[in-house]
Amino acid sequence: xxxxxxxxxxxxxxxxxxxxxxxxxxxxxxxxxxxxxxxxxxxxxxxxxxxxxxxxxxxxxxxxxxxxxxxxxxxxxxxxxxxxxxxxxxxxxxxxxxxxxxxxxxxxxxxxxxxxxxxxxxxxxxxxxxxxxxxxxxxxxxxxxxxxxxxxxxxxxxxxxxxxxxxxxxxxxxxxxxxxxxxxxxxxxxxxxxx
Amino acid sequence: xxxxxxxxxxxxxxxxxxxxxxxxxxxxxxxxxxxxxxxxxxxxxxxxxxxxxxxxxxxxxxxxxxxxxxxxxxxxxxxxxxxxxxxxxxxxxxxxxxxxxxxxxxxxxxxxxxxxxxxxxxxxxxxxxxxxxxxxxxxxxxxxxxxxxxxxxxxxxxxxxxxxxxxxxxxxxxxxxxxxxxxxxxxxxxxxxxxxxxxxxxxxxxxxxxxxxxxxxxxxxxxxxxxxxxxxxxxxxxxxxxxxxxxxxxxxxxxxxxxxxxxxxxxxxxxxxxxxxxxxxxxxxxxxxxxxxxxxxxxxxxxxxxxxxxxxxxxxxxxxxxxxxxxxxxxxxxxxxxxxxxxxxxxxxxxxxxxxxxxxxxxxxxxxxxxxxxxxxxxxx
Numbered sequence: 001x002x003x004x005x006x007x008x009x010x011x012x013x014x015x016x017x018x019x020x021x022x023x024x025x026x027x028x029x030x031x032x033x034x035x036x037x038x039x040x041x042x043x044x045x046x047x048x049x050x051x052x053x054x055x056x057x058x059x060x061x062x063x064x065x066x067x068x069x070x071x072x073x074x075x076x077x078x079x080x081x082x083x084x085x086x087x088x089x090x091x092x093x094x095x096x097x098x099x100x101x102x103x104x105x106x107x108x109x110x111x112x113x114x115x116x117x118x119x120x121x122x123x124x125x126x127x128x129x130x131x132x133x134x135x136x137x138x139x140x141x142x143x144x145x146x147x148x149x150x151x152x153x154x155x156x157x158x159x160x161x162x163x164x165x166x167x168x169x170x171x172x173x174x175x176x177x178x179x180x181x182x183x184x185x186x187x188x189x190x191x192x193x194x195x
Numbered sequence: 196x197x198x199x200x201x202x203x204x205x206x207x208x209x210x211x212x213x214x215x216x217x218x219x220x221x222x223x224x225x226x227x228x229x230x231x232x233x234x235x236x237x238x239x240x241x242x243x244x245x246x247x248x249x250x251x252x253x254x255x256x257x258x259x260x261x262x263x264x265x266x267x268x269x270x271x272x273x274x275x276x277x278x279x280x281x282x283x284x285x286x287x288x289x290x291x292x293x294x295x296x297x298x299x300x301x302x303x304x305x306x307x308x309x310x311x312x313x314x315x316x317x318x319x320x321x322x323x324x325x326x327x328x329x330x331x332x333x334x335x336x337x338x339x340x341x342x343x344x345x346x347x348x349x350x351x352x353x354x355x356x357x358x359x360x361x362x363x364x365x366x367x368x369x370x371x372x373x374x375x376x377x378x379x380x381x382x383x384x385x386x387x388x389x390x391x392x393x394x395x396x397x398x399x400x401x402x403x404x405x406x407x408x409x410x411x412x413x414x415x416x417x418x419x420x421x422x423x424x425x426x427x428x429x430x431x432x433x434x435x436x437x438x439x440x441x442x443x444x445x446x447x448x449x450x451x452x453x454x455x456x457x458x459x460x461x462x463x464x465x466x467x468x469x470x471x472x473x474x475x476x477x478x479x480x481x482x483x484x485x486x487x488x489x490x491x492x493x494x495x496x497x498x499x500x501x502x503x504x505x506x507x508x509x510x511x512x513x514x515x516x517x518x519x520x521x522x523x524x525x526x527x528x529x530x531x532x533x534x535x536x537x538x539x540x541x542x543x544x545x546x547x548x549x550x551x552x553x554x555x556x557x558x559x560x561x562x563x564x565x566x567x568x569x570x571x572x573x574x575x576x
Contacts, residue, residue: 017538041535047547047561054512054542054568061531062545071532 003171004083004109004188005031011107011165011192012036016078019102021065021095022085025049026058033058040077066090069098077102083109084188087143093155100161100195109190114148114183117173132172149183156193165192204271204279205237205262205286212302215335219297222325228311232336233302234258234294237278238286240342246575247342248284249333250274250293251350251357254425254483255475257301260293261286276558283566288575289346297332298324298482306478307408317478319405324482326353326490330360334368346573347371351555352522353483356490359530362507363492371573372507373566375514376555378526379500379533380491385521388428389484392421396477405478418477419468426467431518431551435460493533500533511541512569514562516554542569 005028012018015037020029023042026049032038043063044050053060063071066089080103082095087110089095099106111134112118121129128138136143147155149168156163168186170178177185200206216229235258240247250260252273261278263271278284278291295303298321306321337345348369350358355377362372381389396402399417407413427435439460446456496503511534515527524545534541544565548554554562 039538039540041541047544050542050544051561051564051568054544054565054572057572059540059542061535061541061543063543071528071535073536076536 002027002083003169004190007167007169007190008081008083008107008109008192009036011105012038012079015039017076019043019072019077019080021080021082021099022088023049023053023058023060024083026053026056026060028081028083029053029058030056065095068094069102072102074101075104078104080106081108082106084111086110087113087145087147089145092145092147093159096155096159096161100193104194105164106193107190108193109188110147110152111143111188112149112168112183112186113146114150115187116184119184149186149189152189152191156191160195162194163191164194166190200263200266201271203281204275207266208235208237208259208262208264208272210235210258210264210302213336213339215332215339217335219328219332219335221322221328223323225322227297227304227322230297230304230332231302231308232294232297232304232332234292234336235260235262235272236293236340237261237291238289240290240340241575244342245344245346246289247337247340247345248289248291249337249345249348249361250278250284250291251329251333251348251354252293252296253350253352253354254487255422255471255480256354257299258293258295258303259301261291273556276556277563277566283563283570284349285567285570289570292336292340292342294333294336296329296483298329298479298486300476300479305476306405306482307476316406316408318408319478321478321482324486326356326360326486327364329357329486330364333357333361334365337368344368344370346575347373347570349373349375350377351375352377352552353487353490356487356492359492360490362509362511363503366506366508369509371510371512371569373512373569374527374530376516376519376522376527376552377530378522379493379529381488382526386488388424388521389488392424393481393484395420395424396481399477402477405481407477413472414477415472418472418475418480419465421468421477421480422471422475423464423468426464428521429552431520431549433518433549434551434553437549439463500529501536504534504537504539507537507539511539512566513541513543514546514555514565515544516546516548516550516552516562518549519552519554521552 018040020042041059080099118129167190168178168182170187212233218228220226259272260274261272295301298305306317310317348358348361355374358372396417399414401412402414442459444457444462493500493503515524531543546562
């Protein structure tokens with residue numbers, strides 16, 4: 001179980017209807033189905049991941065998120081989820097708008113580009129950060145729109161989005177420091193939003 | 196000298212015929228007192244009768260979906276890539292039933308059968324059929340075979356329409372519905388292709404208003420042109436380019452008009468048209484294309500496909516192919532969106548393939564894997 005899955009499940013109600021954007025191999029939806037009788041769909045574009053979802057018996061829809069969610073009705077899901085995929089979107093702010101239109105609530109997790117390791121990499125080596133947290137080179141990374149926790153807070157403020165809950169989770173570095181100064185020491189953010 | 200049949204096939208199969216004697220009232224209001232359906236089965240029905248899978252064929256398909264009829268057969272059944280031991284539709288697990296639909300020309304009662312009252316072929320007097328008539332006839336065949344509920348009803352193209360209709364007409368008799376390269380209804384362009392094909396048949400001087408058998412002839416060239424039109428729409432531009440390009444079969448550009456140039460693609464299409472018109476019945480072609488045109492899943496549900504699908508109780512797997520322009524991916528997305536709006540269990544795969552509409556019949560790893568994974572989750576207990 002990925003660490004962000006463990007934390008976000010506390011904000012998902014029993015038997016709720018969930019849409020998981022970029023659902024990967026379907027692990028999260030399967031876990032939510034088995035533990036909370038959640039039903040719903042995952043959206044995915046990777047052929048191998050789609051096969052894996054079907055193999056787990058998870059409902060998966062082949063759909064490119066950059067094409068929007070125009071085929072889903074307003075507030076037709078209790079929760080719309082997106083874990084570690086916001087930074088791969090062409091237009092993250094539009095995806096966020098769509099999530100808040102389709103879902104009564106949203107949960108988003110993303111990596112913190114303001115993490116001290118990334119800052120050190122850029123500041124002292126003068127190179128784009130490559131680390132165990134962000135293992136790609138600048139030219140082959142699927143992560144095209146990085147933000148820091150602060151950046152995301154500013155976007156939520158500008159869009160009048162309610163932050164219901166926020167949490168920082170650290171897997172590789174100190175959780176204590178992450179809580180003390182999330183924008184510098186936090187690895188992964190989990191935001192619980194509504195509008 | 197014959198070569199042994201491939202081990203991964205169901206091997207030799209023999210078609211059987213069911214005589215169904217309970218009168219069937221059709222959507223057009225007419226009644227067939229009795230009719231025959233020819234079918235094949237692969238695998239074994241379990242004691243509970245819960246592992247049966249129905250295969251619904253498309254426009255020009257028939258009951259011969261897998262295996263071989265004789266050891267010297269050049270080709271296996273039309274869906275042999277996906278039906279067999281260890282294949283996506285695994286005949287080690289499932290009891291597979293594949294029939295020739297009512298109105299067909301491969302042994303089931305149809306326009307070329309003898310009309311009991313007159314003792315001559317039905318011809319144009321054969322009742323017009325809708326997709327739902329096929330579904331009802333298939334349900335009678337299920338009764339005949341002792342199958343109360345299908346583990347899955349599976350179909351591509353026109354077959355997918357039958358599978359969807361099953362989900363609405365007999366929600367308690369189907370656990371999974373598999374809809375491949377299909378649509379909720381045909382587009383105007385699609386109907387236009389069908390009408391052009393029908394006109395090719397009807398304008399053949401040997402058509403005789405559909406009563407060609409009574410005149411001891413048949414509209415061979417009309418049916419061949421109809422098939423050529425269809426065939427163009429089943430392939431992608433890309434595949435035609437790859438396969439034939441502008442290569443010549445005979446003649447040369449230099450000699451101009453005196454020596455007619457024949458492109459490879461012309462020769463190919465003529466061959467397809469000729470072989471098809473030798474084995475297929477023109478009235479069946481007209482009847483089946485009309486059933487395609489009239490099909491509109493949601494018409495009686497206020498034209499709301501989500502409302503239609505709310506009746507369904509089964510799980511759905513939907514697939515489409517990137518270069519299919521006869522049943523494009525958008526048509527499958529409409530099916531999926533309606534299923535989501537109706538809060539039904541559905542998975543959808545958009546398969547990358549260069550082969551156009553025909554892709555649903557051809558080997559493709561991702562298609563095979565998603566199909567296999569879905570079938571593997573279907574319980575047979």
